Amino acid sequence: MSYAYDATRNEHLPEAVAFPKDSGQVAEILKLATAHGFAVTPRGAGSGMSGGAIAARQGLVLVMTRFNRIVRIDADNFIGVVQPGVVTGEFQRAVAGHGLFYPPDPSSADFSTLGGNLAECAGGPRAVKYGVTRDYVLGLEVVLPTGEIIKTGVQTVKGVVGYDLTRLIVGSEGTLGVITEMTLRLRTQPQTVETLSAGFVKMADAARAVAAILQSGIVPRALEYMDKNAIFCVKNYLEGGVPENREAMLLIEADGSPGQTVEAVQGIEKVLVEHGARDVHVARDADAAAGLWRARKAISPALYTYGPHKINEDIVVPRSRLPEMVEKIRELGEKTGLTMVSFGHAGDGNIHFNIMLDKNEPAQLLSARQAVDEIFDFTLALGGTISGEHGVGLAKAPYMQKEISDAALGLMKRIKAAFDPAGILNPGKMRL
Amino acid sequence: MSYAYDATRNEHLPEAVAFPKDSGQVAEILKLATAHGFAVTPRGAGSGMSGGAIAARQGLVLVMTRFNRIVRIDADNFIGVVQPGVVTGEFQRAVAGHGLFYPPDPSSADFSTLGGNLAECAGGPRAVKYGVTRDYVLGLEVVLPTGEIIKTGVQTVKGVVGYDLTRLIVGSEGTLGVITEMTLRLRTQPQTVETLSAGFVKMADAARAVAAILQSGIVPRALEYMDKNAIFCVKNYLEGGVPENREAMLLIEADGSPGQTVEAVQGIEKVLVEHGARDVHVARDADAAAGLWRARKAISPALYTYGPHKINEDIVVPRSRLPEMVEKIRELGEKTGLTMVSFGHAGDGNIHFNIMLDKNEPAQLLSARQAVDEIFDFTLALGGTISGEHGVGLAKAPYMQKEISDAALGLMKRIKAAFDPAGILNPGKMRL
Structure with a gap:
């Protein structure tokens, strides 16, 4: 079980x-x-x-949990060789011991494994500066469904010999091969990190502030937002609470050398104030910053205060379209009478959109499903995608053809057959 | 013709x-x-x-040169939609007009096209900070060999729906499909750039300086080296010349906000001096910096002063192994009596290694080929790859199986067949 x-x-x-x-x-x-x-x-x-x-x-x-060995951390060349069953957070701490930094940081980092992160191409808040899992995978050892053990990729940042099997396997959701070892790219650990929070009376102002920060040339290492309902869920986690009329809250991190970080924080504060931010706070120490992140990470479980069940989607829109998407979610909430909550990675336009409901109420389930359908269509119309970091798996398989044409899906099926002629590996996922 | x-x-x-x-x-x-x-x-x-x-x-x-249109530059979302026949440098200038930056910068940027850059996954000096072409491709329009027109990928940084066809096609050297449009990721234009040069009496000191700069947490946007023979080739381009006994020269760029750039330059100067650099100069203005880059880019054509023909390879080793590789090249030069020149992207361990010869002299040709063979074997033994950014094509096809196992090559052939059942697209390349 x-x-x-x-x-x-x-x-x-x-x-x-x-x-x-x-x-x-x-x-x-x-x-x-x-x-x-x-x-x-x-x-x-x-x-x-x-x-x-x-x-x-x-x-x-x-x-794959017995594949739990960190094989090698090479501090001269900024790489780590590691087995897929190692927990992401454990690997992050191990490389930090060598002054190194593995940036991908899905919210599940304390318990999810690197193998799962690679299979799904996990994202997380730091993608806005550092990219996603895919950007840190240099090479793999993979067992093919037919039993051959192959090495893909290289141990260096550059390398162009043959097809890019490495990145084809990353994000393939365990349908093409079983990863048994990975060579990951590392960076140097940033010397300092500062965390800011800010409240907004209007969501649109928050979205404009996000765009303005990035356009100023500052690249924060996290640029997260939560909407009104998300704030309400976690307000007990937020020291001093949150004023009543806040439609949005931003959570922002900057890192680098002490000089770079101070410069970034000052720049961010300036843009925030110019865009109508109300409660701009810089966390006074690491504990206060950790408290803000606890609040951010508490949203997902805390949502159950709104209803016994949750439909949880993971859409991405070009970030300039964020206000339109938030408005659409508000409208759908009104139309259906269901509580809709959105939060996520504003800097990437990656929205975790949740509908709270009682699935035992057929009417609620029906309107929730119709709302999801409408959201996906609207996402694609805005130039977005229906999954930014969670993957398709079973949950999004019914919607995959909204985004992927028949010709592209046919090609993916032929690629699947090239790896897995008998169709034995993780069947039933991704319509493949 | x-x-x-x-x-x-x-x-x-x-x-x-x-x-x-x-x-x-x-x-x-x-x-x-x-x-x-x-x-x-x-x-x-x-x-x-x-x-x-x-x-x-x-x-x-x-x-594909009639596909020469920049379709759209979206300064709000940092993307450019462009046709493959657009010259890379032209695209870089166009986006700079919007305050944006397309980092990939192969030495051929003034005449090579984006389509070719994508097909080969071009690199260049800026990869050490900004990554290679692959890291800037979000989505493609591709015509399959069977005539279907498909869209791959997304218009956002995150996106994980279906297999990563985008990155499979990037670097596939025109063997899987014909790219007819691409969506490229952009960054904001850095406010300032500074360029430094430094000479070293010993190559090993230069290599140690490269490692120390990166380990200090500074990420220069270029970290290039040239060996003794390369310096000799282009010394007339270098203002004030170069002292006699220099085994290596480094060319380094830092960028960012003015504050960040000053901090980086000071940090780099400090590390250089600590590692025995002799002639540390910061280019006094953009013209002086451009002069240094002219010298760097002049190496490749200037090599013909050493011989009528050139064998030009593009290997990568983990950067801590750079001194061993440079020593190996020196030994082979002595053994064969041929002039060997190396230069390239030290920060990435990416070496452009050249053997100068007269191909009409069978003895020279034979020893050059044996030297290439030995260099490739040594590269792989050090944990490197036989092509960092030029691709396999015809030139490296005979050596591909040194790096790629039969099982992986078999898989690549099945992928090729999944795209191109009749084998009509760019046949004879990459042993596929």
């Missing part, structure tokens, strides 16, 4: 669970699966948001 | 040349090619360094 579910609260009982400890064992299992035609679903911590680790077609769940 | 060659001085006369002007025309041509089985070789400016644009199997050359 422990290996039947993930963070989507979806549940499929597998027929068997295996805990391989090296790539040879993975190869043997996949060869058997290809020969006998049973499904294999690779699994890290099972904290995914789209059902990637769920055995949708039963078969075997391949639990 | 004009469409028979590229910068490799290789030459294959095609049977026909077409100049399509829209994706519909490209689709018609590719459909015909798939139906009738003739080869199609896409071509930009023909300035590639590995033979990618050469019609190795005759057939049709598809000249």
Whole structure:
């Protein structure tokens, strides 16, 4: 039962669970699966948001948590070689011990594994400055569904020999191969980090402030927002509370050398005030900053105060279209009578959009589903995408064809067959 | 004849040349090619360094220079939509007019096209801070060899719906599809740039200085080196000349806000002096800086003073292994009696390694080829790659299997077949 579910609260009982400890064992299992035609679903911590680790077609769940070794941290060349079962936060702390920095920081970093992060191409707040998981993967060891063990990519930032199998496998949601080792790019640990928060009476002003900060040439390492309902959820986490009439709150981080950080903070404060921010605070120390992030990370669980169930989407729009999207969400909330909450990575236009409901009420479920449909269409009309960092998996498979044409989907199916002729690896995901 | 060659001085006369002007025309041509089985070789400016644009199997050359339109520059969302025939430098200037910055900057930027840059995943000096072409491609319009026109990727930094076709096509050297439009990520134009140069009596000191600069947390936007023979080639370009006993010279750029740039320059000067640099100069103005870059870019053509022919390779090693590689090159120069020159992107460990010779002398040609073989083996033994930014094409196809295993090559061939069942697109490249 422990290996039947993930963070989507979806549940499929597998027929068997295996805990391989090296790539040879993975190869043997996949060869058997290809020969006998049973499904294999690779699994890290099972904290995914789209059902990637769920055995949708039963078969075997391949639990990768015994691949838990940090093989090598090379402080001269800024790389780390690591197995996929290592928890992201643990790896971040290990490289920090060498003065190095692994920027990708999904909210689940304290429990999700690097293998899962790579499979889904996880994002997180720091993407606005540092990019997403994909940007840190230099090379892989991968077991193909037919049992061959291959190396992809390089150990250096540059490298163009052959097709880019590395980045094809990153984000392929465990459908093309099983990652058994990865070479990750690191940076130097920034010397200082400062955290700011600001409240806005109007959401549109907050969105304009976000754009203005980035246009000023400052690149904060996080530029997060939460809407009115999200603020309400977590106001008890916010020291001193939040004034009543705030439609939006921004949470901003700047990092670099002490000089760079001071310069960035001053620039950000100036832009915030120019755009009507009300409660501009710079966290006075690391504890106060951690408190702000606790509030930000508490949103997702705290949403259940609005209803027993949640539909959680992960859309991206060009960031100049953020006010239109927020207005659309407000309208849909009014129309359906359901509580809608949005928050997320404003600097990237990446919105975590939630509808709170009681799924046992058919009328609520129907209007929530219609609202999701409308949001996805509107997202695509604005030039966005229906998943920024959670993946397609089971949760978004029904909507995938809104974004991907038949010709492109056909090509993806042929690529899938090139890797996995028997179709044994994580079947039922992504319409592939 | 004009469409028979590229910068490799290789030459294959095609049977026909077409100049399509829209994706519909490209689709018609590719459909015909798939139906009738003739080869199609896409071509930009023909300035590639590995033979990618050469019609190795005759057939049709598809000249993309009429795709020369900058479709849209979106200064709010930091993206540019552009056709593949636009010259890279022209695009850089156009976006600079909006206060924006397209960092990838191959030495050929004044004449190479964006389509070619994407096909080869071009690099250049700025990769050490800003990454390579791949890191700036968000989405593509691509015509498949079977004639379907597909869109890949997104218009935002985040996006994980379906397989990453975008990055699979970038660097595929025109073998998977013909790019007809691209959405590129932009940054804000840095406010200031400063350029430094420094000489070293010992190459090993220069390499240690490179490592120390990066370990200090400073990220210069260029960190180039040239060896003794390269310096000698271009010394007339260097104001005031170069003292006799210099084994290496570094050329370094820092950018950012004025405050950040000053801080970086001071930090770099300090590290240089600590590591025994002799002639540390900060270019006094933009003209002086441009002079230093003219010298750097003059190396490649100036090499012909050492011999009528050149074998030009593009290897990458983990940057801490740079001194070992430079020593290896020196040894091979002594052993063969041929002039060997190396220069390139020290911050990335990306070495442009040249052997000067007279190809009409069979003995010279033989020892040069043996030296290349030895260099590639040594590169791979150090954990490097045999091409950082020039691609495989024809030039490196004979060596590809040194780096790519049979299992991985087999997979690449199946991917090629998934895109191009008739094998009509740029055949004979990359052993695919």
